[in-house]
Amino acid sequence: MSSVVVSAQSVGKCYTIGHRSGDRAPTLRDALVRTAGRIIRASSDIAQGRAVVSGDEREDFWALKDVSFEIQAGDIVGLVGRNGAGKSTLLKILSRITDPSCGRIEIVGRVASLLEVGTGFHQELTGRENIFLNGAIMGMSSAEVRGKLDEIVDFAGIDRFLETPVKRYSNGMYVRLAFAVAAHLEPDILIVDEVLAVGDAGFRRKGLAKIQEASRAGRTVILVSHDMAVTTALCKSAIWLDGGLLRQIGPAAEVTRGYMMEATSPHGQFMSRLQGDGGRSFRILDVQIMDAAGDVRRMFSCDEGISVVIHYFVRRSVPHLRGGMEILREDDVLVMVSDSMDREHGTLSALKEGHGTIRIRIPERTLSPGDYRVSLNFSRADGLPDEDVDCQGHVAVFSLHDHLTSRGNARGGFFSLRLEWTSECEA
Amino acid sequence: MSEVRFPSTPTAHIGHESARVAHSSASAFRPQKPGVVLEPGRFDKTYWSDLWSYRELFLILAWRDVAVQYRQTVIGVFWAAIRPLLTMVVFTAVFGDLALLPSEGESPYAIMVMAGMLPWFLISTSLTNASNSLVMNSSLISKVYFPRLILPVACAAVALVDFIVSSVVLIGLMIASGFSPSWQILLLPACVVLAIIAGLGTGLIFAALNVRYRDFRVIVPFLMQLGLFASPVGFSSSLIPEAFRFIYSLNPAVGVIDGFRWCLLGGQANIFWPGFLISSSVSLFLFWSGIRIFRVTERTFADVI
Numbered sequence: 227m228s229s230v231v232v233s234a235q236s237v238g239k240c241y242t243i244g245h246r247s248g249d250r251a252p253t254l255r256d257a258l259v260r261t262a263g264r265i266i267r268a269s270s271d272i273a274q275g276r277a278v279v280s281g282d283e284r285e286d287f288w289a290l291k292d293v294s295f296e297i298q299a300g301d302i303v304g305l306v307g308r309n310g311a312g313k314s315t316l317l318k319i320l321s322r323i324t325d326p327s328c329g330r331i332e333i334v335g336r337v338a339s340l341l342e343v344g345t346g347f348h349q350e351l352t353g354r355e356n357i358f359l360n361g362a363i364m365g366m367s368s369a370e371v372r373g374k375l376d377e378i379v380d381f382a383g384i385d386r387f388l389e390t391p392v393k394r395y396s397n398g399m400y401v402r403l404a405f406a407v408a409a410h411l412e413p414d415i416l417i418v419d420e421v422l423a424v425g426d427a428g429f430r431r432k433g434l435a436k437i438q439e440a441s442r443a444g445r446t447v448i449l450v451s452h453d454m455a456v457t458t459a460l461c462k463s464a465i466w467l468d469g470g471l472l473r474q475i476g477p478a479a480e481v482t483r484g485y486m487m488e489a490t491s492p493h494g495q496f497m498s499r500l501q502g503d504g505g506r507s508f509r510i511l512d513v514q515i516m517d518a519a520g521d522v523r524r525m526f527s528c529d530e531g532i533s534v535v536i537h538y539f540v541r542r543s544v545p546h547l548r549g550g551m552e553i554l555r556e557d558d559v560l561v562m563v564s565d566s567m568d569r570e571h572g573t574l575s576a577l578k579e580g581h582g583t584i585r586i587r588i589p590e591r592t593l594s595p596g597d598y599r600v601s602l603n604f605s606r607a608d609g610l611p612d613e614d615v616d617c618q619g620h621v622a623v624f625s626l627h628d629h630l631t632s633r634g635n636a637r638g639g640f641f642s643l644r645l646e647w648t649s650e651c652e653a
Numbered sequence: 654m655s656e657v658r659f660p661s662t663p664t665a666h667i668g669h670e671s672a673r674v675a676h677s678s679a680s681a682f683r684p685q686k687p688g689v690v691l692e693p694g695r696f697d698k699t700y701w702s703d704l705w706s707y708r709e710l711f712l713i714l715a716w717r718d719v720a721v722q723y724r725q726t727v728i729g730v731f732w733a734a735i736r737p738l739l740t741m742v743v744f745t746a747v748f749g750d751l752a753l754l755p756s757e758g759e760s761p762y763a764i765m766v767m768a769g770m771l772p773w774f775l776i777s778t779s780l781t782n783a784s785n786s787l788v789m790n791s792s793l794i795s796k797v798y799f800p801r802l803i804l805p806v807a808c809a810a811v812a813l814v815d816f817i818v819s820s821v822v823l824i825g826l827m828i829a830s831g832f833s834p835s836w837q838i839l840l841l842p843a844c845v846v847l848a849i850i851a852g853l854g855t856g857l858i859f860a861a862l863n864v865r866y867r868d869f870r871v872i873v874p875f876l877m878q879l880g881l882f883a884s885p886v887g888f889s890s891s892l893i894p895e896a897f898r899f900i901y902s903l904n905p906a907v908g909v910i911d912g913f914r915w916c917l918l919g920g921q922a923n924i925f926w927p928g929f930l931i932s933s934s935v936s937l938f939l940f941w942s943g944i945r946i947f948r949v950t951e952r953t954f955a956d957v958i
Contacts, residue, residue, distance in 0.1 A: 241956065272866075319691060322798035324955040327693055334688040337798075345796045348717060350724045355717075362713040363797055391724075 229334075231415060231446050232297040232320065237329035239290040239315050289315040293329070293472045295465055299414075302437065302447040304461035304478050306454070306485050309511060311467040313450050314419070320448065321417050335414025335446075338365050349393035353384055353403055356392050360407045374410045381432070382406035397609060409436045416440055419450045434460065454482045454599070506616055507542040508577075508604060513621040515600070528628040528642045529590050534600055536584040540577050544615060547574040548607040551586055556597040561640055567607075575607075594642045595628040595635045700948070704800045711803045715810040718782075722811065733815040734822045737770045741822075744770070744887035754888045757914055758921030761830050767823045768917040769886040769910045771816060772844065776852035776906055777877045779812035783856025784873050787864050791958045801951040802944075805860050809853045816845070823917075835919035844912040847936060851905040854940030861950045864958050885910050891923060898928050905939060908932025 290312040297303050305313050318324045319331065321339035346363040347356050357378055361371035371378075379385050382403040384395075392400055418437065437460060441447055451457050457464060457478055464481035466474040474481050514522045514535045526532050534551065550565040564586065566574045574584070600622040604615050628634045628642060723729040741763060748754045749762035756762045783805035787794060790804055827834070863869040884906040885893075893901045901907055908929045915924040 318795075318955065322689070322691065323795065325693055325952045326691060329692075331691040332688060333691070337689075339797065346793050348721060350721045351717065355720070359713055359717055362710045363793065363799070367709055368713070 229299050230296045231299045231334045232295075232331065232448075233333075234296070234331045235294050235329055237290060237293045237316075237319065237326045237331055238288060239312075239319060239324070240327040241287045241289055243285055243287045288470050290319070290326075290467075291470045293467070293470075295472065295475055297446060297448070299334075299446055300441060300444050301463060302441045302449060302461045304457035304464035304482070305448060305450045305467065306457060306464055306482060307467035307473075310469075312470040313467055315470075316467065317417055317419055317448070317450060320415075333415065336365065337415045337417065338411045338413035339417035340364075340408045340411075340419065347392055347400070347404060350391055352391055353379075353388045353395070356403070357407055360404065364408065364411055365413065366411060370412075378403075378406045378410050381409060405433060409433065413445065415446045415448065417448045454485070458482050507540065507544050508547060509539045509541070509616045510536055510602065510604070510621070511539055511581075512537040513600070513602065515622050515624045524623065525625050525627060527630070528593070528595055528626050529630050531590045532588050532624065534586040534588070534622070536586075536602065537581070538577070538584060538616075539581050540579045543577060543579055544606065545575055546606050546608040546610075547577060547615065548605055549574055549584065550603040550605075552601040552603070553588075553593070554599045554601060556599075561593060561598065591642050591644055593626055594637050594639055595626045597623065597625045599623050700800070704802060707799050707803060710799055711807055711810075714803060715807040718807060718811045719814050730818050733818040737767070737774050737819045738822050741766045741770050748887040754892065757889050757891070757918050757923070760918045760921040761832060764823070764826055764830060764832055765889065765914065765918065766887055767826055768914045769884075771819060771823060772848045772909045772913045773881065773884060773886045773906060774819065775812055775816040775845070775848045776909060777880065778815055779809040779849060779852035780856040780859070781873055781877055782808035782812060783853055784859030784863050784869060786856075787860050787954060787958065788867070788870070794958055795955050801954055802857075802947060805853065805856055805947075808856070809849050812852065813845075813849065834917055837916045837919045839916075841913070841916040844909060844916055847912060847933060848909045850940045851909055851936035854936060854943040855905070857943030857947045858939070861947050864950070864954050880904075880906060889914075889922075890925070890928075898925055899931065902928035902931040903935055905932055905936040908936065 289310075293312070293316065305316065307313050315324075317339065319326050320333070321337055323339075346360050348359060351359060354375075357375065358368060358371050362368065379388060382399070382405070384399050384403055387395065387399065392403070395403070416437075434456070437447055437449070449457065449461060461478035463476060464478040465472065466481050466485050474484055514537070515524070515526075516522045516533050516535055517526060517530055518533075536549075548566055550563065552563050553561045555561050602621050606615060626642070628637055631637070631642075631644070723732060726732065728735075744766045745763045749756070749766070754762075756765045786804040786808045787801065793799075793804075794801065859869050859873055863873075884904055890898075890901070890907055890911055902925075909932070911922075911924050911929055911932070914922040
């Protein structure tokens, strides 16, 4: 028997955003006039009690609209959708960080959210002190933390460094400690956002096991991951958000299949500035797969070159930024790996602040016909903390068809390279 | 085919019998555990009890700020004493020895200045830190829920710890000059509370405004700089001409400092009671409006920070 622990009815969230009309001011005089206009506008906004926005046109933007669902106790529910689909907004509403603009949500039990590991860690404090601080921030009492201290330290494997300030920790130790505290939370509803993207494979397995354990103990887990394999493996059911609307809800396998089959549609909306995680230094806004002519498609011929185009926004230049791409077959077999170090040394380390695109070209007749997924992974090559770098995981799908060779789509194996066959008669 | 079309209707689709999501009606909702209802503009009746249940987080955040403040410094917490001490020396030299301003009654000028310096630092530290507290902790605010009021209040607690450390200087000064206070010192805790009410109340207003308009990052330190001279820190407020004393008392720091001097210097200080009452009322009003403004705006902090 099960009971509903989260019930959302027509939930919506509206943000007011500003647009800037026209180009940059061509002369100093124009710039002064524009600045004066902005100050006057901001003052009138303040006087009327409205939010001040940058730009000179305002617009209401619905990050989430009319979303209704129910979640049963003990379920692991996956939340899928593209960047800007409203996943983070929904999690923020569920974890009470922000209020919905309309609608109503009823939640039974204690909610704890892992929106990012290490939230509230203080660089100057020691590992032990940070365990208590972080525990309190996530809603554990000191008595609870004290009781689990040994377990947490053991899970993170940092017992020798317990009295060392965390600023001297390696990136791996830092992340492990942060996740260890989070993993020992015992809320009724646990909200997990992308924390599984951190750490090495062994640590990831530990994390996944912990989530399953929580579910077996009767806790409800709401999980956001860009990795469809993880979502399918862990979750009973899934919710697919698209453009702020609820697109599909049902068994996880069904929803993720639908989500993955959907073309990566070409509406590259720059939404990062709307959300809190827009504060990241490097953020991926959209990923498109296009042909040589620049048309965004999902299906290609083996005989055309295709490009993976990443639209990004750099807030602060990230030194030693490294990008990696993996192409996986439908059955999750890794087909190829490429990274930004393939060509020039440090292609991405000099990305300027602002919007831009990164283009990865896959030459014609490389991969054999079939369905593929593209997974992206950005990090800092110098090993410094890179939690402010967007790390996306699975981002796009495409399929290849072979029309021109006699074997066509029946060609197995990994490649569709046309090899040279020569013959020589010994006579 | 390039796209599989799903109807984007707002209601839930039940794709499969085994889908456990969204198959029961809202009537199945029976709260047994402590739950919460999230609605726009909900009036939180549980605001203060909610705050109370997070008292442990408050203590830990206050402890964090105290612990971190003087980490990796050589003389540590003594900085809390040195700042007011040096300011006092300069003020005593300039106002007492150069400008030859009168002290309160027979009390030594240095003690009179110190008795004003301590509450001034308590007010200005709690005000400045509280107004920066939300912006400094923006990553917490945008990622975790807790009653936001905890952050500025924790800052006031840190200012109180600094205050206690720096009072040692005043006690030393009083012992050295053989100055003994009288029964009025028993009322000092009330003045400390008044100082925190004045500092925190104003700090709450600035904190809420600072989230939206970072202009206050510039305004607040500037105001504190002006306030140090506009408030009777380096001189006695009895120097203010009779005609202006009511207007002068609108500054909440005036009442706090006068109250401190009255408590510490005992019979030596003649306090202007009507002014003290006006000033204290201003402090209470600022505190009340600070909490109100904070509560109204705190729901949108995570969206605009």
